[in-house]
Amino acid sequence: MPHPPSIRTGAAALLAAALLAGCTSGSEKSEGSSTGSKTGELATQQLKWSTCPAPSVAQGGGEAPGQAWDCATMKAPLDYEKPDGETIDVALIRKKATGSDKAERIGSLVFNFGGPGASGVATLPSAAEDYGTLNERYDLVSFDPRGVGESATVDCVDDKEIDEDRASDEGPPRTAAEEQEALADNKESVAQCEKRSGKVLPYVRTTDTARDMDLMRQVLGDDKLNYFGISYGTELGGTYAHLFPKNVGRTVFDAVVNPTEGKVAKSLGQAKGFQLALDNYLKSPGPHAYPASEDISALLTRLKDEPLPTRDGRDLTYSSAFIGIAATLYSEETWQYLTQGLTEVKTAGSGNMLLLLADAYNGRDQSGRYDNSNEAGAAIRCADSSERLTIDDVKKHLPEFKQASPVFGEALAWSLVGCTDWPVKGERKTPEVSAEGAAPIVVIGNTGDPATPYEGAQKMADALGDGVGIHVTVNGEGHGTYGVNTCATKLVDRHLLDGKAPADGKTCS
Structure with a gap:
């Protein structure tokens, strides 16, 4: 699930409340070869696998995943221009192939579940049941991307301070004074981030993580990288394919980021996507406590002054309700929680359910501890994107955002200035994903996806190049299709297990 790129919440958070993956443009020279990227002697390191501990607070907490899981730490260059210089630790997790015939083992299948900011070490065990068929012939592997969880952790703001900011939140700025106050708050939090994590901030770009994945491929002993990317993980996978086309193995992109859009177009598309998902929810069998988008928009407006x-x-403040509502739209299965939350607001005048949903999405546990997904997501997005938009840019585009979505448009417009005052210069406007010579990559778009709108999948397939991007359409609701849509699940299994890609243009209902 994508996370908002806010480092702080309250008014400053709404300046950076985009719910999607970061965007990174220009061209970068391919490094595609069997030798991989600049890694010095690190490519020959031996991983020391051992039983996994419980996930840390930064990873999201919870219980240890059990005896079937192994964890290890990989050393990677902090700066790939200095492969023999300072290193960072990259946290890995693995579940070995379960099939009894070892000759049938294909290799490792590496997952990235999105964000940016999601801990793969914490996420893979909870999702592994969905990948049981693949696990028969693959070792399932995931990792914390640099900046995330236990990999060169980005740490910016204390938990108590986050709660205090959220308690004083009044939503998007409504006056010039509130605009300046929000910018000042954001500048202060950025300064804290630089003070506490400044050494790693220049090196958490998606291109850096793509190079980590190629080092991972070598250390795991695989000639090719077999990869399953979801949401932001598709942008990461596309970046890898561009840098290392000859090293691309069997690969699937699900819930696909549009690699051709800058910040304005991407955020506007997401406003439309979430509005479409909300409208589809409101058309579903009721009753609905708030039967129209305008009613929900009016509720959010009231919460600015009357939490x-x-x-x-x-x-329950504006931003908590906003996040709580949006969080339920990632899957049709979670619409029931939106019904419960809005009914509670309407009938009891309390916000327990929506706050619970927002907490889960924001990585806050019952003890008030936060994982670092939002902080890491902000750092990655701002290291990737060269765009530094201003309040004037927000005001210029605000009308079209509000027209696109009466519920989500305003906050997503204000998210455009999320990287203002960031201490690291962003790499490019949009990611480079062209991958001439790479093996076929299956690219799946869901027509009802709110977070990565359907159109992005075709754009990604086209950008990967002829014969590389294989576009598949799924007519359905939600963010992601594997394990949800039977047709899509079968064609993915066939590609990853048998090496047989579907026909370009395939449609699943």
């Missing part, structure tokens, strides 16, 4: 109480003593 609702919850049982744990914190209030």
Whole structure:
């Protein structure tokens, strides 16, 4: 699930409340060869696998994944221009292939679940049941991308400070004074991030993580990288394919990022996507406590000045309700929680369910501890994107955002200035994903996807190049298709297990 790129919440968070993966343009020279990227002697390191501990707070907490799982730490260059210089630790997790015939083992299948900011070490065990068929012949592998979880952790703001900011949140700025206050708050939090994590901030770009994946391929002993990327993971996978086309193995992109859009177009597309998902929810069998988008928009407006109480003593503010509502739209299966949350607001005047949903999305546990997904997501996005938009840019585009979505448009417009004052110069406007000579990559777009709108899949397939991007359409709801849509799941299994890609233009209902 993508995370908002805010380092702080409150007014400053809404300046950076985009719900999608970061965007990174220009061209970068391919490094595609069997020898991989500049890694010095690190390519020959031996991983020391051992039983996994419980995930750390930065990874999201929870229980240890069990005896079937092994964890290890890979050394990677902090700066790939200095492969023999300072190193960072990259946290890995693995579940070995379960099939009894070792000759049938294909190799490792590496996952990235999106964000940017999601811990693969924490996510893969909870999702592994969906990949049981693949696990028979693949070692399932994931990792914390640099900046995330336990890999060169980006740490910017204390938990208590985050809660205090959210408690005082009044939504997007409404006056010139509030605009300046929001910018000042954001500047202060950026300064904190630089003070606490400044050494790693220049080196958490998607291109850096793509190079980590090629080092990982070598250390795992695979000639090719077999890869399953979801959401932002498709942008990461496309970047890898561009840099290392000759090293691309059997690869699937699901819930696909549009690699051709800058910040304005991407955020506007997402406003439309979430509005479409909300409208589809409102058309579903009711009853609905708030039967129209305008009713939900009016609710959010009221929350700017009149937050609702919850049982744990914190209030449901504008941004918490906004995130709580959006979080339920990633899957048709979670629409029921939106119904519960809005019904509770309407009938009881309390915000327990929506706050619970926002907490889960923001990585806050019941003890008030936050994972670092938002902080890492902000750092990665701002290291990737060269765009530094201003309040004037927001005001210029605000009308079209509001027209695109009465519920989500305003906050997503204000997200455009999320990288203002960031201390690291962004790499490019849009990611480079052209991958001439790479093996076929299956690219799946879902027509009802709110976070990575359907059109992005065709754009990604085209950008990968003729004979590389294989576009598949799924007519359905939600963010991601594998394990949800039977047709898509079967064709992915066939590609990853048998090496047989579907026909370009295939449609699944």
